[in-house]
Amino acid sequence: MKLIIAGYNIDKSLIDSLNTETATPEVISAAYARISRSSKDIDFLRDEAISEISKARASNTNIIFDMGHSSVAEHAVFNLDLIGVSRLLTDTIQRSRLASFTEKSQRYVTFSKDYIVPEELNKYPKYKKQYKQLMDQLFSEYETSFNALNEYYKTAKPKLKPRDREALAKEDARYILPLSTKTQMGITINARSLENLLRRLAKSPLAEAKELHHELYSQVSAIAPSLIRYTEDDGYMGKIDLEKVGYTGFLQQELPWMEELDMENKLKVLTSPSNPDDSVLTAIIYQQGELNWSDTNETVSRLPRLVKQQLWNQVYHNLKAWHKVPRAFETIDFSFELTFSESCWAQFKRHRFCTMLRKGGNSAICKFPDSIATIGRTQMWESLASSVSNFAFNLPSQLRVIAPYCRLNSSLLFVYAKMNLREIYHFIRLRSDEHAQWEIKEISHLMANRIIKIAPKSAEYLCGKSEFCRH
Template sequence: MKVNIAGFNIDKELIDKLNSPLATPELISASYARISRSNKSIEELRKEAMKELEKARKTNTNIIFAMGHSSVAEHSVFNIDLIGISRALTELIQRSRIASFTEKSQRYVTFSKDYVVPAEFANRPKLKQPYKKLMDELFAEYELSFNALNELYKKQKPELKTRERECLAKEDARYILPLSTKTQMGMTINARSLENLLRRLSKSPLKEAAELKELLYTKVSAIAPSLIRYIDNDDYTGKVDLEKVGFTGFLQQELPWVKELDLENKVRVINLPTNADDTILASIIYQQGE
């Protein structure tokens, strides 16, 4: 038995000091992609990938996209700082469950007044001004509530340490904060999941989501151009067509022949699993997921 550490996450500033075009996760994906079709050792495959970067990129393109072995892209992982995004956008991002996130917590950190003003309001002062006024009022109320709760818990829970008491006050006061509150988040995500995330961002009506999509793609494609390709709305992934669902219900109620069907006598269940509901729900979740 033999175990090698083929790579690990290090800070981008350290990678930059290498000053080498070979400092890209594409080499890992390219070498691992050949494991299933080569008699060579993994060590040899990795050395070959490092000798010819463009050939390694071509391997990724052929195997991931032409042959459809998308899982190969999962060997390439990115650590991404997301700074100054709204809480609303974090909820959309975190639907990508095959990824890891650590977000600035409203339970442990006191938030100062800083919120996203939607780009949609740029030329709409009649909406922008009331919006900003409301946000300012919410942050002012948040600060008042935190201070009031902190004083209240001093009296009600004298046994708590200062840090514990303040965290409890923050936890209760945070419900006042709007979803436009700016936050930050560290994200660790593989190339395949990132591609799925970019498509999800494409479907969002928020301009903030569109801006994030472009920034992510620009940053990642500069490092690993062979791993990310299909980033636009595919009109399917994760989509629930509520209009069609509603129309189907309408047909069931309104079409005469549906009412005339003698379903009780003409349809007979011959086999039914005990966990049918769980199976159906799992199928729906899988179909609408990624």
């Protein structure tokens, strides 16, 4: 056996110091692309790719785009610093499943008046002025609420260290911040995912998305021109234009969102498997036994309760908080409809492998943290939420695209989510943990409680990391 480290991501300044055209991840893609049809060792293929870079590029283009072997582009990975992007646009960016993100946290960092003024407003000075005034008011209120919360916690939680007290204050004050707030993030993404991201950005109606598309494409294609091709909006959307359908049955005629705004029922289980515990046992035993799937399932279903319990004891033997449960847990799916704030969505959406479909509601319908009433700021928050929402609602049609920048972190939205039990285990380990933020923790607890009732054995260890460690 021989193992060679063929490459790894290092700082761009070091790459630049090499001052060579061959310092491109295309070399790795080109060499790996040839593995399947060459008898030569991989390190030799890499040497060849470096010595003939234009041939390597032509080979990449042929294999990835003409032959359709797109996974070859995954061997080229980029690290991107993205600075000064709106929280709104992070939604489009972080849809990438096969990519890694680390974003500035509104729980740990205090935000100064730093928000996106959409380029779309440049031609409309009257609206631009109003927009900036509203944003300034939101950021001022953030500061006022942060200071008031910080003072409040000095007496309410005197034992807290100043840093932890400030973190608590930031955690709730940020609910008044808009989605126009600037943030920054580190992204690690391979060329194949990056091509998808470029296409997604191209389809966005926002000028900010177009700007990022341009920057990203021009910088990446200068380094690795052979790995990305389909980067523009090609007209395919996969959406339905409800207005063209001419049928109003999908729209609520009166009291919009009232039915969905049942906050007591912020997590609805839409679908769940009929016999989840037996299904997971079947899946585990299937891999080890000699019977086919149906016969394994039939045999499992007829096992005495005591025997099943012994099997479950074995499944969980030695399980630690950081372990993943077996893939057999992926065989059962649950789907949910969730109601929570934009702030909670910003965390929820980071769980990359679940299916999530979001729809925004009326941005004036908000969920404020309880602490905001305690410091006597509710009225001000309500008034600001109503002002930004009115502003967004009354924008002329050509400016409607920028309305989502006016949504607040506290604006409510609705999400359909489908998750298998293995993903749910991971989600709940993190989000029911003592370090998790309160709103997503509430959702996580609700989810765990509901699932444990449906799947008492396969969900037996569904709890936060901290709770698991106390077992």
